[in-house]
Amino acid sequence: MMRIEVLKRLQEQSEAEADEVRQVLAQNRVTLINVMGSPGSGKTTLLEATLKRLTTDLKCAVLEGDLATLQDAERIADLGVPVAQLLTEGGCHLKPNLVHSALLRLDLSAIDCVFVENVGNLVCPANFDLGEHTRVVVLSVAEGDDKTSKYPYMFKQADAVVVSKLDLLPLCRFDPARTRREMHALNPKAAVFEISAVQETGLEAWVRWVHHAVEQCSTGLR
Amino acid sequence: MHELSIAQALLDTALTTAAEHGAKRIATIRLRIGGLRQVVEESLRQAFDILSEGSIAEGSVVRIDWVPSVWRCGVCGCVVGAEDAADTCSCGSREFSFEGSDDLVLTSVDLECDDDED
Numbered sequence: 056m057m058r059i060e061v062l063k064r065l066q067e068q069s070e071a072e073a074d075e076v077r078q079v080l081a082q083n084r085v086t087l088i089n090v091m092g093s094p095g096s097g098k099t100t101l102l103e104a105t106l107k108r109l110t111t112d113l114k115c116a117v118l119e120g121d122l123a124t125l126q127d128a129e130r131i132a133d134l135g136v137p138v139a140q141l142l143t144e145g146g147c148h149l150k151p152n153l154v155h156s157a158l159l160r161l162d163l164s165a166i167d168c169v170f171v172e173n174v175g176n177l178v179c180p181a182n183f184d185l186g187e188h189t190r191v192v193v194l195s196v197a198e199g200d201d202k203t204s205k206y207p208y209m210f211k212q213a214d215a216v217v218v219s220k221l222d223l224l225p226l227c228r229f230d231p232a233r234t235r236r237e238m239h240a241l242n243p244k245a246a247v248f249e250i251s252a253v254q255e256t257g258l259e260a261w262v263r264w265v266h267h268a269v270e271q272c273s274t275g276l277r
Numbered sequence: 278m279h280e281l282s283i284a285q286a287l288l289d290t291a292l293t294t295a296a297e298h299g300a301k302r303i304a305t306i307r308l309r310i311g312g313l314r315q316v317v318e319e320s321l322r323q324a325f326d327i328l329s330e331g332s333i334a335e336g337s338v339v340r341i342d343w344v345p346s347v348w349r350c351g352v353c354g355c356v357v358g359a360e361d362a363a364d365t366c367s368c369g370s371r372e373f374s375f376e377g378s379d380d381l382v383l384t385s386v387d388l389e390c391d392d393d394e395d
Contacts, residue, residue, distance in 0.1 A: 056302070056387055056388070056389060057298065057384060057387070057388045057389075058385055058386070058388075059294055059298060061291075061383045061384060061386060062288065062383045063290050063294075063383045064381060065287055065290060065308070065383060066286070066381055067379045068286060068289070069282070069286070083334060097367060150282075178315050179279035180313060182282075182283075183279070183282075201360075204348070204359040204360070204362050205377060206315070207313060207377055208313040208314065208315060208377070208379065211375070211377065224378050236361065236371070242371075255349075268315060
């Protein structure tokens with residue numbers, strides 16, 4: 056019997072694939088934003104509201120990740136935004152190789168920013184670097200304010216948390232101050248936004264942040 | 278079920294190491310998993326058993342060294358559960374810090390080689 060010390064990180068293969076995505080993005084000067092959150096947290100609705108405000112000065116595209124159906128891609132296509140649907144057929148998270156092949160189907164020379172809407176799930180997507188520049192987690196007030204401490208990996212890696220469906224706050228057990236406090240413990244650099252896409256409140260600060268993220272990224276690429 | 282992807286990476290890495298050393302069987306695999314990964318042990322073991330079937334890793338003993346995550350009071354330093362991090366510490370503080378590991382590391386393998394004595 057022979058004991059071999061290996062000390063190899065198991066995410067190496069996946070990270071190498073994410074590096075390939077980063078290469079494609081750098082070559083084309085495109086920013087990739089990975090949008091994550093529970094099913095029904097309002098990811099697609101946030102994207103719709105954001106795209107309406109961004110598309111005047113930024114050329115955007117969307118990769119829609121879902122287990123099944125084309126419904127979310129159709130909602131984005133209705134806005135006239137280029138979109139590709141990624142179907143995982145039961146897979147609970149997107150992987151970088153899937154994002155890579157979808158990116159190659161877009162005309163990247165005509166795009167500044169690609170949003171990836173990940174599969175609705177607060178656990179698995181946190182484990183996979185897609186090659187993105189920025190990670191955003193959408194947390195609706197209807198889910199409860201305990202999610203940050205229950206899913207620390209997801210929130211710890213977020214560059215921004217968008218607290219959504221703020222119009223439902225009077226009906227929900229959700230203390231936005233708790234989200235801010237726990238986010239401060241998990242990742243003090245993360246920005247926290249409170250929005251209602253339906254009532255169109257709180258979107259300006261969030262859209263400014265996206266703009267800033269894209270600017271920073273393109274400066275970094277130059 | 279990110280456990281399936283982890284089990285596949287674990288198997289691939291172990292098999293590569295075994296091939297490099299000309300092993301005929303992998304007896305034991307040791308790995309270290311940080312609490313942040315939220316890995317379900319039963320799912321990981323089940324996935325590994327299925328994926329390793331028919332390979333030289335079939336029947337390997339998988340030993341997992343878990344690295345737990347903790348919420349710690351920023352004032353008195355005591356460790357609290359995730360459910361208490363939303364409240365006030367017994368010392369009166371409401372400041373907590375989070376310490377968590379996202380390790381996902383194959384630490385070592387025990388290999389049986391041709392020149393092993395039975």
